[in-house]
Amino acid sequence: MANLNPNPLRFLRQGLAVHAGGDFRIPRVDFTVPQRPAWCHEYFCVAIVEPIPLEQDWDHHRALIANFIHDELHYEVRNSFRHPSAVGFFQMRSPMNRDALVLSPPEFYDGVHSVTFVNHDQGPNWRAANFHREGWFMFLDFPLDFIDRHHVHLAVASFGQLTFWVDVDRMLGRVFVRAKYRDQDSVPRKIVLFDPLGAGADDDPDAGNVWQFGNPGNQGAGGWDEAVQQQQATNEQQEDAWGQDHPMGQIEENPGQLIIPQQMATPCPSSMMTPI
Known part of the structure; x- marks a missing residue:
């Protein structure tokens, strides 16, 4: 897809505002559809x-x-x-x-x-995208409770489209898949899986989880722990995510509250009209 920044203000409903996010906001996420949906909008x-x-x-x-x-x-x-x-x-x-x-x-x-x-x-x-390569990939240290077709699809979707999964493996935590992909540089070295379940209160033992799997690299946990802490600290500052590159197109910055000033939306019936 092309790198565009649509103006969300034209699509807001009454009472909504835009949170632009901070400097550490994730600029973009790439995702590959597991399979082509049925064509339903040929009109x-x-x-x-x-x-x-x-x-x-x-x-x-x-x-x-x-x-x-x-x-x-x-x-x-x-x-x-x-x-x-x-x-x-x-x-x-x-x-x-x-x-x-x-x-x-x-x-x-x-x-x-x-x-x-x-x-x-x-x-x-x-934009046109050529997924003309197909190859085998190995995930290591995949969380055991998440080794199923749904989560394997999610992992592969970070770089390509799953075509085959070896669903029986005697080696725990290892996952072999075959997938279509663009090129080797588009395949991430590591994948981070978040499990946001849990309210996160002091009396809640399940405040959410995060796992990293892929190339094991350095066995020491220090760098990984610091990366997780930095990411979690960043996430606390991101109350709302639009998924657009920062800064967002035509969005006014407000460093105080990160909310668009004086841009409260009003219902726009012209967003859907019958001209004839």
């Missing part, structure tokens, strides 16, 4: 406009494009929606109409701006 496309209008005008341009599709291209637009990184989503009457828009050349809808339509999952945050 939808995304409008890419050039030159890009101001963000506060995107809703207006979305309405102009919907009218242009109906009046000039003679296709029915069932609905249109806000998009985090583009002018909008458009729901067409049929996948055939959607494909016709996607395959058509750019159209000038207002004499100044042109619009190009792409599939719903190929917007500005999409």
Whole structure:
């Protein structure tokens, strides 16, 4: 996926605010889907406009494009929606109409701006990725109670897609998997597994757990313990995570409370509209 920073303020509900996080906030997490889901949104496309209008005008341009599709291209637009990184989503009457828009050349809808339509999952945050390698991987010191298909899938998803798992192994804590992956540099040396169960109170013996597995490296625990303590201290400062690169796009910094000042959201019915 491309590295974009959508503005979350356009999508907040009444009473919500954005916590921007601190300097130690994790910039990005890469995740590989275990398997391709069924295609259920073949009616939808995304409008890419050039030159890009101001963000506060995107809703207006979305309405102009919907009218242009109906009046000039003679296709029915069932609905249109806000998009985090583009002018909008458009729901067409049929996948055939959607494909016709996607395959058509750019159209000038207002004499100044042109619009190009792409599939719903190929917007500005999409890039092609080649997972053309497949190989075997060994996890060492995998927590025994978590050696099951679900958690093995989670571990492999940090770098690739699981294709086979040796689910019976006489060596405790060892896991062999075969997976598709991009390249060797994309495979992490170590994986950290968090178990957040437990309230963390003084009378709660289960305040959460964290394990590291992968390349054993140095057998001493000092460096690992310090790393865990630093991570836990960082986590205490992160009350809310949006998963965007820091600093977030178009988000005003407030070092005091890390809350967006005077940006309380109000309901925006225009985030979902029926132009026709």
